Structures are given as structure tokens and as C-alpha cells.
Amino acid sequence: xxxxxxxxxxxxxxxxxxxxxxxxxxxxxxxxxxxxxxxxxxxxxxxxxxxxxxxxxxxxxxxxxxxxxxxxxxxxxxxxxxxxxxxxxxxxxxxxxxxxxxxxxxxxxxxxxxxxxxxxxxxxxxxxxxxxxxxxxxxxxxxxxxxxxxxxxxxxxxxxxxxxxxxxxxxxxxxxxxxxxxxxxxxxxxxxxxxxxxxxxxxxxxxxxxxxxxxxxxxxxxxxxxxxxxxxxxxxxxxxxxxxxxxxxxxxxxxxxxxxxxxxxxxxxxxxxxxxxxxxxxxxxxxxxxxxxxxxxxxxxxxxxxxxxxxxxxxxxxxxxxxxxxxxxxxxxxxxxxxxxxxxxxxxxxxxxxxxxxxxxxxxxxxxxxxxxxxxxxxxxxxxxxxxxxxxxxxxxxxxxxxxxxxxxxxxxxxxxxxxxxxxxxxxxxxxxxxxxxxxxxxxxxxxxxxxxxxxxxxxxxxxxxxxxxxxxxxxxxxxxxxxxxxxxxxxxxxxxx
Ligand code: PHE
Numbered sequence: 001x002x003x004x005x006x007x008x009x010x011x012x013x014x015x016x017x018x019x020x021x022x023x024x025x026x027x028x029x030x031x032x033x034x035x036x037x038x039x040x041x042x043x044x045x046x047x048x049x050x051x052x053x054x055x056x057x058x059x060x061x062x063x064x065x066x067x068x069x070x071x072x073x074x075x076x077x078x079x080x081x082x083x084x085x086x087x088x089x090x091x092x093x094x095x096x097x098x099x100x101x102x103x104x105x106x107x108x109x110x111x112x113x114x115x116x117x118x119x120x121x122x123x124x125x126x127x128x129x130x131x132x133x134x135x136x137x138x139x140x141x142x143x144x145x146x147x148x149x150x151x152x153x154x155x156x157x158x159x160x161x162x163x164x165x166x167x168x169x170x171x172x173x174x175x176x177x178x179x180x181x182x183x184x185x186x187x188x189x190x191x192x193x194x195x196x197x198x199x200x201x202x203x204x205x206x207x208x209x210x211x212x213x214x215x216x217x218x219x220x221x222x223x224x225x226x227x228x229x230x231x232x233x234x235x236x237x238x239x240x241x242x243x244x245x246x247x248x249x250x251x252x253x254x255x256x257x258x259x260x261x262x263x264x265x266x267x268x269x270x271x272x273x274x275x276x277x278x279x280x281x282x283x284x285x286x287x288x289x290x291x292x293x294x295x296x297x298x299x300x301x302x303x304x305x306x307x308x309x310x311x312x313x314x315x316x317x318x319x320x321x322x323x324x325x326x327x328x329x330x331x332x333x334x335x336x337x338x339x340x341x342x343x344x345x346x347x348x349x350x351x352x353x354x355x356x357x358x359x360x361x362x363x364x365x366x367x368x369x370x371x372x373x374x375x376x377x378x379x380x381x382x383x384x385x386x387x388x389x390x391x392x393x394x395x396x397x398x399x400x401x402x403x404x405x406x407x408x409x410x411x412x413x414x415x416x417x418x419x420x421x422x423x424x425x426x427x428x429x430x431x432x433x434x435x436x437x438x439x440x441x442x443x444x445x446x447x448x449x450x451x452x453x454x455x456x457x458x459x460x461x462x463x464x465x466x467x468x469x470x471x472x473x474x475x476x477x478x479x480x481x482x483x484x485x486x487x488x489x490x491x492x493x494x495x496x497x498x
Contacts, residue, residue, distance in 0.1 A: 010036050010044045012185070014176070018054065019184050024176040026059065028149065038173070045174055052179040053186060059173040063149070064157060070143050070165035078139035079108030084117050087130040094126055224488045228372065228478060231466040232354050235374055238398045239352040242391075244376060247329075247336050249355035254326040255286040261297050261320045262334045263413040264442045266311045271327065272319075278360050278369075280323035289320065293338065296446035306445040325358035329373040330413070333457060334443070340379060341448040348380035354462060365474045372462035374434075383454035385416055388436060392420060392458060399465060401433060415440050420458065424468060431468070434460030 013034050017024060024030045031041040048054040066074060076082060079101065086092065086100045098105045109128075112118045117135055121127035142156050146166065160166045189209040190197070197203040225233075236246070260272055271277065294317070304310030326332075332353050340349055357373045378391060389406065396404060403423035411417045414437025421430045436458035444455060463475055470491065476482045 007040070007044060010034060010041055011048065014041070014044060014048070014054070015182075015184050015186075018176065018178050018182070022178065024174075027056075027174040027176060028171075030176075042174075045176065048186075049179070051186065052181040053183060055177045055179040056174040057176075059175055060170065061173060062168055062170050064146055064152075064160070064166040065169045066143055066147060067165055067167060070160070071147075073104075073140060073165070074143035074147055077137050078111070078143075079104035080111035080115060080117065081135050081137035081140060083108035083112050084130055084132065084135050087118065087128060089130070091121060091127045091129040094128060097128060219489065224491075226483075226488055227470050227472075227491055228462060228466050230491075231469060232372070232462055235354060235399065235462070236352075238395065239376060241398075242350070242395065244350040244352040247332050247351045247353040249329060249332050249353045251332075252325055252356060252358070253280060253323055254331045255289065255320065256322045256324055257286075257289050257294065257297070257320040258334055259324060259326050259328070259331040261301070261315075262293075262338070262443065262447075263330060264300065264440055265412040266301060266313065267315060267319045268313070269412060274360065276360055277327050278325040278358050280325070283323060285318075285321040286323055287321070290338075293446065293448075294320070300442050300446050304442070306441045308440075308442045310442075327359055328357050328459065329353045329355055329375045330457070330459060333375060333377050337377075337379065337439075337444065337449065337455065338447045341444075346450050346453060348378070350376075350378045352376045365476075366467075368463075368475055368479060371475075371479075373459055374462050375457065375459045377439075377455055377457035379449075379453060379455045381450075381452050381454070383438070383456050385418075385438060385456075388418070388438065388456035388458070391456065392436060395458075396420070396422060396433070400469075401465075405430060406436075409435060409437075411435065411437055413440055413443050414438055414457070420460070426468075431464075433464060434458055 014024070014030070017030070027041055027045065028038050031038040034041070045054065045056050049056050073079065077085070082101055082104055083097065086097055094109075097109075101108055109118075115135075117130070117132050119129045119131045121129055142152055142160070143165065145152050146160075157166070187207055190203075190206045191209045193203050193208075197206065239246075256272065260269065261267070265271070297320075298315045298317075299305060299310075300308065301311050301315040302313065304312075332355075333351065336351055340346075352375065354372060354374045356370055358370045360369060361367060363369060376391075376395065378387070392406075393402075393404060396402070401422035405421045405423075406418040407421065409417040409419040417435070417437035419432055420434040420436055422433045423429070424431050436456075439455040439457060444453065445451070449455075463478060467473065467475065467478060470478070472478050477484065477487065
């Protein structure tokens with residue numbers, strides 16, 4: 001037969017004891033009675049409690065434990081007692097004693113002198129004399145008592161603390177009783193039916209372990225959705241529920257014309273500087289611009305029209321032809337509105353897009369050079385700022401942002417324009433969530449949209465609400481090479497609007 005493991009012995013000892021004595025008031029002294037460490041007994045208790053064979057109650061105690069130095073004194077005697085024991089009847093020189101006692105010499109000399117156990121020769125100050133026959137080593141006694149977990153008077157504790165011989169430690173012991181499933185010897189339960197069991201037929205006599213329905217399953221090896229994409233899908237669903245259609249955003253490269261000029265953004269505008277925008281080296285320009293429309297855009301920039309004075313400057317086609325990485329998805333909205341304007345008769349539309357945009361700016365905890373824009377627009381006769389506010393309230397409250405404030409703002413392509421702020425209950429402050437406005441007639445009329453048709457539109461970043469929802473405070477933890485795959489795997493589904 002195989003030899004019993006020590007743990008099995010400890011288990012047998014504990015169960016036998018409980019069987020006859022019904023309880024173990026203190027696991028620590030029980031461990032020493034078995035001659036095993038408390039840690040070893042603890043492992044056995046844990047496993048027996050899991051099967052409710054024993055019932056364990058924690059006893060949390062703060063105890064004094066001996067420092068390494070004190071353990072030495074408990075074994076070999078206090079330094080003062082060691083010193084006295086080292087002095088022969090005729091006395092000993094300090095050097096000789098130092099050699100014998102080592103580190104304990106200084107402390108021993110002081111304490112022994114205080115106790116009047118030693119004296120000095122009158123003529124020879126270097127000669128240490130013993131003044132007592134034998135000493136009672138109280139320090140050693142007290143240290144040993146503490147080591148055994150026995151009580152020691154407070155006065156002694158204070159003294160030991162002062163001498164830095166003891167430190168306080170929190171320890172958990174257990175008191176033990178029989179549990180509802182108590183047995184003197186536990187059966188090993190089978191966990192699975194194996195082919196061996198089936199062949200030998202011993203499965204008929206085996207006892208099987210109960211299923212643990214509360215146990216967590218193994219993580220499934222599958223792909224996981226990036227939080228940004230998860231929130232994107234949730235937002236898409238909101239747009240779709242509100243009757244919006246998706247715009248095609250599959251062109252990261254855009255011309256300055258569609259990104260800026262068609263939006264009535266003047267060619268001297270600072271956003272058109274390479275400090276803010278990534279321009280392309282190759283192909284640096286585009287030739288595919290609609291000439292008729294381009295002419296109208298040129299006119300409105302240079303000399304106005306449709307009740308506007310324009311910007312009064314020399315508009316250059318070269319500037320409009322420069323290719324760039326789109327800085328906003330409003331470039332896509334502009335293309336779509338132009339397309340819509342060509343379809344006769346005019347039909348109202350609700351459009352949305354969620355895709356990547358690029359800005360040449362300093363990267364920090366909340367900014368990257370590329371991020372995602374969420375954009376929505378409604379195009380219809382007679383829309384007002386009130387409609388915009390109403391739609392924003394509907395849309396944003398579905399996203400969980402229902403306390404909103406609007407602040408007048410400026411965009412070259414919208415008038416009026418409003419920044420959108422939402423009160424964040426967790427952060428306890430107003431956070432800017434987006435920008436919005438009514439597209440200007442200088443933008444819409446050159447496209448050929450009928451007079452009286454208005455467009456209300458808004459844009460937000462996808463990263464901002466995702467970071468708030470997932471409690472992420474550094475954008476680089478959400479997007480880019482530093483994203484932790486475990487975060488993506490373990491991320492719970494965040495429901496918007498809850
Ligand atoms: N294009 C704006 C931005 O880059 C957002 C916006 C969209 C503003 C539509 C008004 C209307 O932030």
C-alpha cells in the first residue's frame with residue numbers, strides 16, 4: 001500500500017479528535033499537539049470545510065511575535081544572563097567577554113549592570129566581576145512564554161516592546177466543530193466517469209462528486225469585440241431606431257474641397273494648416289471635382305450670394321484640390337447632401353455615420369491623432385433650432401445622457417452653432433460631448449438644395465462616451481498598440497442608456 005501523505009495523517013488526527021471530543025477550541029494549539037505547523041493544519045481545515053465535514057469559525061487575534069534577536073535569547077538566554085554565566089569567579093576582561101558574547105555584549109553589560117549582577121574591580125576598571133552566584137533569567141522565561149502563546153503581564157510587554165524584541169502580528173486561528181457531513185474517514189469522490197470505470201464496472205459502487213452549478217465556466221476561446229466597436233454598434237442601433245440611414249464613410253482620403261471648401265470654410269482658416277491637418281504627399285491632389293458645383297462654391301467664398309457677402313478673397317482651385325486625411329466626417333455629410341440635392345424632387349432624409357477621422361495634433365491622455373466621429377443630420381423643410389435641440393435630447397438620452405446644456409459656439413459651416421454639454425453623475429461635472437448646428441445657406445444653396453430646406457446636424461467623438469462608460473481614463477488604453485487584450489476579453493457589455 002502507498003504510504004499515507006502527512007496531510008492525510010493530519011486529517012485523520014483532526015477527524016479522530018472531533019469524533020471523540022466534539023470540538024477543537026483553538027487550531028493553533030491543536031496543530032502543535034499534532035506536531036505540525038498551523039499552516040499545514042489550515043490547508044486540511046479548508047478542504048474539510050468545503051465539504052462541510054467540519055465547521056470552522058475564525059478567531060482573529062493580534063499576537064506578539066518574537067523578533068529574530070529575541071528568538072536567539074529565548075533559546076540561549078538573555079544577553080545579561082549569558083554575560084553573567086560567562087564570568088568566572090576571578091572575573092574576566094571586557095575584551096574576553098566581548099569575544100565570547102559577540103553582539104549580545106553591549107546590551108548584556110548594560111542590563112547586567114542595571115540589575116547589579118556585575119561590578120568592576122577598583123584597581124583594574126577593565127576587569128568585570130560577577131556579584132551574584134546565579135541569576136534567574138526572567139527575560140528568557142517571558143520570551144519562552146510568549147513563544148508558546150501563554151499570557152504575559154502588560155508591564156513585560158511594554159518592556160519587550162521598548163527593547164524591540166517583539167512585534168505585533170495579526171493571525172487567524174480557527175475553532176472547529178463537526179460539520180453536518182461529518183465522517184471519521186472521508187471517501188474520495190469520483191469526479192468523472194472514465195472508460196476505465198465503464199470497463200471495470202466499478203462506476204456502480206462509486207460515489208460521485210456533486211456538480212457545482214455555481215462554478216464559473218472556462219473562458220471561451222473566441223474573438224472579442226473591441227469596446228469601441230461595441231459602443232459603435234449600440235449607437236448605430238439608436239440611429240436606426242430613430243429612422244436614420246448610414247452614409248458611406250469608406251474614404252479616409254478626402255480632398256480639401258469636400259473637407260473644407262464645400263463647407264464654406266475659407267482657405268485661410270487655421271484648421272487648413274498642416275499643423276492641424278495631415279496632407280497627402282502622393283497623390284497630393286485630386287482632379288475629380290464637380291466643375292459646376294466647384295464654380296458655385298468659389299463664387300460664394302469670393303463674393304457671396306444667397307443673401308451673404310461671402311469672405312471677399314481670391315479663392316484658389318489649387319488649394320481645394322489638395323488631398324488630406326479627412327478631419328471630420330462632415331466631409332461625408334457634405335458629399336451626401338450634394339448628392340441628395342441632385343435628386344429631384346427633393347425628399348427629406350435622416351443620415352448618420354460613425355467612422356475614423358484624423359487630426360495632426362499633440363497626443364496625450366485624451367487625444368490621439370486619429371479617432372472616431374459620430375455624426376447625425378436631418379435634412380427637411382422648415383427645420384429650426386428647436387428641432388435640433390429636441391433631436392439631440394432624444395438621441396443623447398438614449399445614450400444615457402439626459403441632463404443637457406447647450407452653449408453658443410462658432411463653426412464656419414453652421415449658424416447658429418451649439419456645443420453640447422452633458423452632466424456626468426459619476427464625475428459630478430458637466431462634460432463637453434459634442435458640437436452641433438444648422439448648416440448655413442452658403443453651404444446648402446450652392447449644392448442646389450431647394451430654398452426653405454434646412455439641415456440640422458451634430459457630431460461627437462466615439463471615444464469620449466466609450467471612455468466614460470468603461471471607466472477608462474487614458475485613451476491609449478482603449479485604442480492603439482498599448483491596449484491590454486485582457487481588458488477586451490474581460491470587459492462586460494456596457495449598455496447605453498442604463
Ligand atoms: N464637424 C464638427 C466637428 O468636427 C462636428 C459638427 C458636425 C458640428 C455637424 C456641427 C454640425 O467637431
